[in-house]
Amino acid sequence: MATPTVPADSYSDTGPSLADYTSVLLQTYVEILEKSSTAQVLDLGPVCEENIIYFARRVKRFHVCDMFLRLNRNKRESLPNRGVWKHLDYASHSFDGINLWDFIDHLNDDQISRLVGLCHTLLKPRGMMIITSFEEQPAPSPINSFVIQDNYRLSFRLQNHLELPWYYRSNRALTHMLSAFPSVKSFLYRNGIREFLCRRD
Amino acid sequence: MLKKGKKPDDDKGFAFDRTTEQKTLKPIPSPQTSAEKTVIGENISIEGNIRGDEHLIIEGSMKGNIQMEKHNFAVGSKGRVEGEINAQSVRISGQMMGNVKTKGKVEITKEADFMGDIRAKSISVEDGAYFKGSIELEREPHRKTASTGESSAIKTSQPIHEPKAPTNKVADKEN
Numbered sequence: 570m571a572t573p574t575v576p577a578d579s580y581s582d583t584g585p586s587l588a589d590y591t592s593v594l595l596q597t598y599v600e601i602l603e604k605s606s607t608a609q610v611l612d613l614g615p616v617c618e619e620n621i622i623y624f625a626r627r628v629k630r631f632h633v634c635d636m637f638l639r640l641n642r643n644k645r646e647s648l649p650n651r652g653v654w655k656h657l658d659y660a661s662h663s664f665d666g667i668n669l670w671d672f673i674d675h676l677n678d679d680q681i682s683r684l685v686g687l688c689h690t691l692l693k694p695r696g697m698m699i700i701t702s703f704e705e706q707p708a709p710s711p712i713n714s715f716v717i718q719d720n721y722r723l724s725f726r727l728q729n730h731l732e733l734p735w736y737y738r739s740n741r742a743l744t745h746m747l748s749a750f751p752s753v754k755s756f757l758y759r760n761g762i763r764e765f766l767c768r769r770d
Numbered sequence: 771m772l773k774k775g776k777k778p779d780d781d782k783g784f785a786f787d788r789t790t791e792q793k794t795l796k797p798i799p800s801p802q803t804s805a806e807k808t809v810i811g812e813n814i815s816i817e818g819n820i821r822g823d824e825h826l827i828i829e830g831s832m833k834g835n836i837q838m839e840k841h842n843f844a845v846g847s848k849g850r851v852e853g854e855i856n857a858q859s860v861r862i863s864g865q866m867m868g869n870v871k872t873k874g875k876v877e878i879t880k881e882a883d884f885m886g887d888i889r890a891k892s893i894s895v896e897d898g899a900y901f902k903g904s905i906e907l908e909r910e911p912h913r914k915t916a917s918t919g920e921s922s923a924i925k926t927s928q929p930i931h932e933p934k935a936p937t938n939k940v941a942d943k944e945n
Contacts, residue, residue, distance in 0.1 A: 616899050
């Protein structure tokens with residue numbers, strides 16, 4: 570798929586960096602989830618203690634399926650990634666929210682299509698998916714977890730044990746890939762991080 | 771191999787289910803004043819349920835449920851456990867498949883390979899732990915989420931689709 574490039578300079582004052590930032594979309598996302606006493610949320614990793622505690626104290630049940638480690642294991646053992654999706658073997662309409670912290674940057678187009686389709690199936694009607702993505706590959710480009718701090722602030726923690734490929738996509742390409750979702754809110758931060766909040770119909 | 775260690779004074783001993791007792795281990799009488807824990811060594815395999823009144827560490831392999839509500843349970847880095855756990859607190863460093871219920875804390879270290887559901891008061895998870903499952907902790911009471919962070923976020927961000935017109939609102943995709 571063609572991925573038209575949008576000049577990063579149009580949107581950000583500085584290049585991509587790992588500066589902390591306060592997430593408007595995380596606030597929106599969490600406030601909606603907190604209104605439900607039965608909310609269930611799925612996080613696809615990387616495993617992060619702070620985020621687990623944060624969500625587990627706010628929703629009925631917080632699920633973790635660390636896909637980063639699974640992809641990393643496949644890469645290390647030169648295994649195809651086809652089978653990696655079997656780990657997302659949850660029932661349809663299971664979740665009110667799905668967290669994708671920088672996950673899509675490490676998937677090719679086919680894998681993203683598969684993932685978006687799966688997430689659409691796993692979400693309940695009106696369920697949401699929060700996605701973060703780097704506008705450019707940060708240099709150096711190790712994988713970091715997005716660590717939730719107070720007041721919807723996100724910081725980064727290096728995940729040295731993970732090594733996955735990185736793919737750039739323009740904003741237009743990303744929103745096109747999320748077209749299964751009728752509502753997509755998006756934000757770009759000064760540190761070059763893009764956030765998307767998708768909602769199922 | 772069983773190794774005996776320190777045990778709190780209020781511990782009363784150790785009891786296995788009959789099946790387990792017959793197959794592998796003899797109950798070890800312990801004076802009420804002694805302090806100890808039991809370690810199932812890495813060359814030991816157990817199939818059956820365990821009910822215990824002292825701390826237990828599994829370094830070998832274990833298939834069965836573990837019931838020790840007033841004592842701590844751990845899966846050592848070489849341990850492999852498949853079963854349901856009900857203990858005072860739980861530490862997982864090895865392979866574990868099954869649900870964990872505790873009134874205390876669950877610790878998952880970076881060496882862990884854990885699949886299961888957790889119900890606990892608190893949890894710690896090290897980066898790098900292999901984890902698939904769910905966590906249910908005591909929920910915080912519902913909060914009004916008026917955050918002081920909102921204003922600073924708005925100052926440092928802008929909608930992707932409206933780069934030239936910074937606004938406090940997020941941009942909805944047009945379909």
